Amino acid sequence: MPTLHIHNPSTGAMIDTIPADDATSVATKAAAARAAQPAWAALPMADRLACITRFRAAVVAQLEALAATMTRETGKPISLSRNELNGLLPRLDFFVEQAEGAVRDEHVFDGGGMHEQISHAPLGVVANISAWNYPWFVGCNVIVPALLTGNAVLYKPSEHAALTGLAITRLLHESCVPADVMQCVVGGGAVGAALVEQRIDGLFFTGSHATGQRIAAALATRLVKVQLELGGKDPMYVRADVDVKAAAESLADGAMYNTGQGCCSVERIYVHAAVHDAFVAHFVDTVKAMKAGDPMDAGTYIGALTREPQIAVLQAQVDDAVAKGAQVLCGGRRSAGPGWGFEPTVVANCNHTMELMREESFGPIVGIQKVGSDEEAVALMNDTRYGLTAGVYTKDEAAARALLAQVNAGTVYWNCCDRVSPRLPWSGVGDSGIGLTLSTYGIQTFTRPKAWHLRQPG
Secondary structure (H helix, E strand, O other): OOEEEEEOOOOOOEEEEEEOOOHHHHHHHHHHHHHHHHHHHHOOHHHHHHHHHHHHHHHHHOHHHHHHHHHHHHOOOHHHHHHHHHHHHHHHHHHHHHHHHHOOOEEEEEEOOEEEEEEEEEOOEEEEEOOOOOHHHHHHHHHHHHHHOOOEEEEEOOHHHHHHHHHHHHHHHHOOOOOOOEEEOOOOHHHHHHHHOOOOOEEEEEOOHHHHHHHHHHHHOOOOEEEEEOOOOOEEEEOOOOOHHHHHHHHHHHHHHHHHOOOOOOOEEEEEOOOHHHHHHHHHHHHHOOOEOOOOOOOOOEOOOOOOOHHHHHHHHHHHHHHOOOEEEEOOOEOOOOOOOEOOEEEEOOOOOOHHHOOOOOOOEEEEEEEOOHHHHHHHHOOOOOOOEEEEEOOOHHHHHHHHHHOOOOEEEEOOOOOOOOOOOEEOOHHHEEOEEOHHHHHHOOEEEEEEEEEOOO
16 A cells, blocks of 8 residues: 655654555545536535534644644644644634625516526536645635635645645544545555546645646646646845834734745845835845744744755855855755754845746745846846735835736735735736636636526426
8 A cells, every 4th residue: 555654854764654545546536526526526515614613613623733743743833833723713704704795696687578687506626736835825715715615626745745634634523524535645646646536526636836747738638627736936126215113013924924935935035225124134134033943943944945945945045146146145065964944044135147046945045136226126026937926015005006016926925924814816927837726716617607597487
């Protein structure tokens, strides 16, 4: 029987070996989900809502154990694991509060003997290939609205967060979601490829641009709905009128939170020349004060990288930047000691010839570039193939709105960063992906609108 080895990124030690799926078991689970979905969709919405309400209560009751599991297998500091689980609760509340209204029949016309309405039918069987960096957030952004709208779910957690994925599945089953309706498939890339081959009605993926392209190509000829939440190279612009210290502290948190392993983590910062030096000094001081170390220590802010190969990616970006004239102000190398750590790194004197300013880093590293005007900043922010998030720090709201209107990004921020709200859609431009999650649109995305033309007999 196939198995999956689970390692602790903070030590490199293997902590568990669990059963994994293969092509045969994936096909069996897909067939069971297909058979079970109609009965699940036929349940009253109130029954499905009750399941998610019980699921929420279970997360609260088991939060400490769930946080410890996530920290052990991803390297996320325990305080941040708790934050993720506590942050999940308002998302679940939003889905429970909004699901029924989001898919309620819409009566759009009535006259001349003709009635027109729109209903929202579930897609059917939804496959979800999820991510490891925020496994509860990213997984439940798909799983919960998909279930609430009457779909069966084939859920593949990342192999780097498989224990968390199994915990999500277990709690849903214990909350009365039928086992065949909510299926977890465990494994690496081969299992994901086997899942793509099944008869599915939607594929929702969060991960790298390269993998997203392969999934889109594999499903293109089958005309399956594909939604891809991919990478980002998220820029921020600091105007000359800011509170420099406050902006530096906020952006340092946005760059380093979750050890920089977030698709909306701040990855490049453009600072007006008038405040550049003061901003950089405050930014470096803030980063140097961040505690790195054992992720199980409640005081740790910088944990381990979840994937060891990312260390080489980060080192290559630092080396490339230095070779092209950048200056490393702190960090710049693998952390000492066991595990898969990289020092929190700030690189100044950057420009767009450097990989650090163009390619996704996904680690505790950020590049800073001096600019002379708003126009230069906007041009540089848009000089990317990505378009997930972008932001401006300024005291002038009108200026911020005008600048952000010019930026090609699915989400924009004024005086904040690295923020997600369940009330707002989460989407990207360009190589950051297609489709969306969250908001009422992110509930409706798991349905197919059906048009009704109803004429009364004459």
